[in-house]
Amino acid sequence: MNIYLLFKSIHLIAVISWMAGLLYLPRIFVYHSEAVQNNKSEDLMSTFKIMEKRLFIYIMNPAMIVSWIFGVLLIYAIGVDNFGSFWLQLKLVFVIILTIYHFFLLQCLRKFAENSNSYSPKFYRIINEIPTVVLIATVFIIIFKPL
Numbered sequence: 001m002n003i004y005l006l007f008k009s010i011h012l013i014a015v016i017s018w019m020a021g022l023l024y025l026p027r028i029f030v031y032h033s034e035a036v037q038n039n040k041s042e043d044l045m046s047t048f049k050i051m052e053k054r055l056f057i058y059i060m061n062p063a064m065i066v067s068w069i070f071g072v073l074l075i076y077a078i079g080v081d082n083f084g085s086f087w088l089q090l091k092l093v094f095v096i097i098l099t100i101y102h103f104f105l106l107q108c109l110r111k112f113a114e115n116s117n118s119y120s121p122k123f124y125r126i127i128n129e130i131p132t133v134v135l136i137a138t139v140f141i142i143i144f145k146p147l
């Protein structure tokens, strides 16, 4: 059994699940904030709140934790001297941005839960592009490994 390939497979499964949540949660926020603006029913608001909470707790949080655990194990598997490589430093910058974005979404989720969201649907549409750009950059960096 090749431990490195096992770690990498688990890492990729977790990363895909994490990214799915990072891309989908702000989309739900777009619809949720539009529904608030248009004074839609309380039932619809509760449905959004449940969708947001379940996505965050059952998919995004575990997926982020497993991505980090197996990402760090992969650093040990390929050798910690890789910290000196530009590609790994750049990748870590991007995954830290994704992690900050993850916790920012948690703050937004809490605001929605308290009915005190202060951002517009347009704001959520715009920030939805952040994980897309970071995802593309991260994949190119890790595959091409510049320097």
Ligand code: HEM
Binding pocket: 008, 011, 012, 015, 019, 067, 068, 070, 071, 072, 074, 075, 078, 095, 098, 134, 135, 138, 139, 142, 143
């Ligand atoms: C959460 C923190 C993360 C850490 C510490 C980390 C670290 C690593 C390491 C050390 C490798 C092995 C590189 C190699 O085999 O040479 C790897 C592989 C990979 N990671 Fe991550 N990673 C993280 C998150 C992510 C994210 C968020 C993405 C995508 C957006 C991603 C995409 C990939 C891909 C596609 C590979 C396979 C590369 C290959 O086969 O050469 N990782 N990761």
